[in-house]
Amino acid sequence: MFKFIKQYAEKIDHASIYPMISLLIFFLFFVVLLVLVKKMDKERINILSNIPLDKEAATTTSTIK
Template sequence: MLKFVKHYMDSISGIEIYPIISLLIFFSFFVGLFFWVFTAKKDYIEKVSNLPLDNQKENIL
């Protein structure tokens, strides 16, 4: 099975670009996420982090 897949992949022209594109998408996503985390306002992070606790208080009452 693995020989078939390897032979099939070798026969496709231009397939070597797909792992590079995947790596770039993966890397850019995490760089963007890293940038967002360090530039997010502390008030927003505190508000969002307290949402699960606020929801539980409303359900008890």
């Protein structure tokens, strides 16, 4: 996929290395984010999902560690 994008980006006049670097950073950010979410503990997910519904969490911020 990256080779496909790089192939078209090379055809563009005045294309430099900076668009490739920014695409790589953008892609890596979301891959790392996906890995962190997949590894997240199920209990923490339940706590985070109930924050909007929990009235006590609005007053205390130290419930999640």
